[in-house]
Amino acid sequence: MYRNHTCGELRLADENKEVILSGWVQKVRKLGGGITFVDLRDRYGITQLAFYKDVNEDLYEEANKFGREWVLQVVGTVQERSSKNKNIPTGDIEIAPSKVIVLNSSETPPFTIEDETDGGDDIRMKYRYLDLRRNPVRKNLELRHKIAFETRAYLDKLNFMEVETPVLIGSTPEGARDFVVPSRMNPGEFYALPQSPQLFKQLLMVSGFDRYFQIVKCFRDEDLRADRQPEFTQIDCEMSFVEQEDVLQMFEGLTKHLFKVVKGIDIPDFPRITYADAMKYYGSDKPDTRFEMKFVELKDLTAGKDFVVFDSTEYVGAICAKGCAEYTRKQLDELTNFVKRPQIGAKGLVYVKCEADGTFKSSVDKFYGQEELAAWAKRCEAEAGDLILIICGETEKAQKQLSELRLEVGERLGLCDKNKFNCLWVIDFPLLEKDEELNRFFAKHHPFTSPHKEDIPLLDSDPATVRASAYDMVINGVEVGGGSVRIHNSELQEKMFEVLGFTKEKAQAQFGFLMDAFKYGAPPHAGLAFGLDRLVSLFAGLDSIRDCIAFPKNNSGRDVMIDAPSVIDDEQLKELQLVVNLKN
């Protein structure tokens, strides 16, 4: 037996017990005077081994030779420490070893394996198996396990069945780019890896499975960013005989449950906001509502005072930064430079300081008097000491810029507390998005999303205004989940394909099996998918989803630890009847 206790469980109550522990050497502390302490670590904690020269000279000499990350098995007796460590649960005791077996030695690790490490990103990714030894990294994965486990337990209780859908499926040219897999048994043909099990879960509804879920890997061959990986995990759900309201209730319940059991937080009922209002008040379809700072429109109040910049523009919008009237020139310049960055693209930033004495100071006070500025402030509900920040331009663009500014100001004011969680539903998304260049409509969500019943006639007359029965769950400005009521009627589905500019042949070729399935009694159904990686990141307060993935890939889609992807044998290519033809 390698151990009968873990390194995290022994207490003073265990005094005088003979125990066996196994673990890694975290640290060897040679105190001098014939005393050496070794911290032995495993997943559960750290226990101190105490080697005293005058108790056992051989063991003491041996212990002085242990290096960091050696693997030891220790037989010894639990005893009370003379100098207790209140920072760790085992801090009252130490082990007096009677026997130590070195199970494995270790080379010096390329970075220190402690909560704070000296290793940079690259080296930690190359030696990810060592990075995973660090507490904060392991804790992220423990959290991930717990969230997945509790999700399953919650849904199972409510009669949801987890059904595995295939990973080797057919390619669908719509949406993001597929990863493909050449088929050796069917030369010249390819499987695709699923971007989501969308079609299969809808087929399961046709099959009468009625409450389906799956925690499942999905794949997208897209250029990567901090919150994107080529493979990611979804909590994928679908229900039959439900309306939008049922789905919102169900998954709001799941989310509250997760916050409660995983983080001990009670989340109130989720507010709901329409897509239109989200854009109007936050300039974003995933507003961070940990703080208010809603947009205020000032166009009408600014008009006619010969300030051409405002007069000639479509939209003038403001936010009120509480208590920021004291901002210095330098701070204001920083904000101006922030919104002028190319990725944000505003032309400039107008401010109004609401001074303590009730007067206003503004970058545009050449054009606007105290009375006008007071009217703006009133509409912004700004008080003395507040700072009003104004952006103008073409409505959609200016709203997006103002949204970025809002988040930046929120961050500067410390309003983006990672321990505070604000959840909401964004509903009533537009069904379609027009690509002006191609002069065609695309599905904003996907082609199976149902329009609002009352908007169906608009599909012919004014498609751009049709609202979808689609919803996103947004937490702290992160879209953690999204879904829709699906079309379950063949004719409406055909109509939808028509609006999307699919020929009958193309629709048949791509989704024929789904449309065929719908001919045999498809029930009304709706669903939702959570991004598990994002959900875990959010729960853990991480900036990147990479940190909650055991073995993530870098921005070039490479796993630098195992060095994949890589070239393969000619023999393998030959079997697949493929030739690599590199462009130069």
Added chain:
Amino acid sequence: MYRNHTCGELRLADENKEVILSGWVQKVRKLGGGITFVDLRDRYGITQLAFYKDVNEDLYEEANKFGREWVLQVVGTVQERSSKNKNIPTGDIEIAPSKVIVLNSSETPPFTIEDETDGGDDIRMKYRYLDLRRNPVRKNLELRHKIAFETRAYLDKLNFMEVETPVLIGSTPEGARDFVVPSRMNPGEFYALPQSPQLFKQLLMVSGFDRYFQIVKCFRDEDLRADRQPEFTQIDCEMSFVEQEDVLQMFEGLTKHLFKVVKGIDIPDFPRITYADAMKYYGSDKPDTRFEMKFVELKDLTAGKDFVVFDSTEYVGAICAKGCAEYTRKQLDELTNFVKRPQIGAKGLVYVKCEADGTFKSSVDKFYGQEELAAWAKRCEAEAGDLILIICGETEKAQKQLSELRLEVGERLGLCDKNKFNCLWVIDFPLLEKDEELNRFFAKHHPFTSPHKEDIPLLDSDPATVRASAYDMVINGVEVGGGSVRIHNSELQEKMFEVLGFTKEKAQAQFGFLMDAFKYGAPPHAGLAFGLDRLVSLFAGLDSIRDCIAFPKNNSGRDVMIDAPSVIDDEQLKELQLVVNLKN
């Protein structure tokens, strides 16, 4: 609200309740005399809707037009049936509908959607979404969900963490053929889909994760059979600081638990048998122990009586078929023809009938007298009425043939009861397998399997005899799980690669990252993987794993429902810098 009850839950106690149900029309029974019954079905059961002409003529007329598999929403009142159906839980009641909404109509399904269907395999696979509506098919998937769910709950309680390992990994030329995925971002390079997370789970042990599991899709590009699919699911497990005994205890515990909670069966402690004994007594490393019928060696007793066939051969083995002395000429011929089939390949079959009067009748009684035959019978523990069946030949081949015969006879005697479960561990597998043609050794399990400690010196002197710390869990002759203690020592691992004929460069190129990882303090570790598909099939009493997979592929690796794999756009190939080059 589409429903407030399911079609499986209403009872006599609900009499007079107004309810809303939704579901599919299973059957319309027009009784005449103004009465029509409609069976409404959902995942939970069937409820009878009763339409009486004299109660509501319009609804009655409407109901007569309903077709099979239409989707209905029904508002009505629960009432007691006049003619009760004891075969279904809702058989005491019926619904008197006040309102029916047709949610969807249905074309006539291509096969009947009932427990026994008229649809052949091909049509049911093409319309799998309709096949899944059938009770027995859905029940297999419910069982699958339950087994997976209970496995997770059991392992979570014991501190196992589920960790997701990557699906896009590197190709490893050892083992079965990999599916590969061309990388667009790294042209000319390929990911591979994992045949198992073997390397990653061992890295997690190096990381100190100590108790890992994952229910995970794995992939093998092999030619397919009834019990093989290109994608399949494993319950993959690994533990640190354990010996073989710990692993056997742990997963024997899990298996017993699953039998208990899923099937209500108490399984006794699993017997253990060495690989050598399994071959000796059953001619198989996965013996079906629902019945004994062990092999008995007769070589010594048969020698020297001028029967050249036995005298000139290496092995003479017998099984005793209880109570089969009455077998007719025809039945004996059937058995002889069975063992002579090309896939079995025996030259012939010798029998000895133990007659009721104590005499013996044999196909070789020209050579052997009653006394000799009596000695054989004694060793076989055969009694009056039994039939002894004998096969001879080169030991290994003859044992395999006798194994097939044993299973055939067991089947004929009704000893292979699908409701009886016999579990056992097969241990002490050989570490290596020699390919005589290539004159090199292959790892029987995989190259990370640890040899028995006491056999390590034999790696140099007599590699073929080295026993591995490897084990299989066998239930009813099916290998449902297997694993091994791993090598955690770099030198032993290098030695192993040397025996397997890997050059240092090749070992480094393929497994370098694992060997590197082992330099930083690898703990002793061991693991096991269950085939979930096989486990579910076994629990469900299925002949093929295909029946417990929602959307399986056929023997050509095709999903005939979605018609995958398929050709992809030239544009996609161009982006991947690949050319299809079909041989003719």
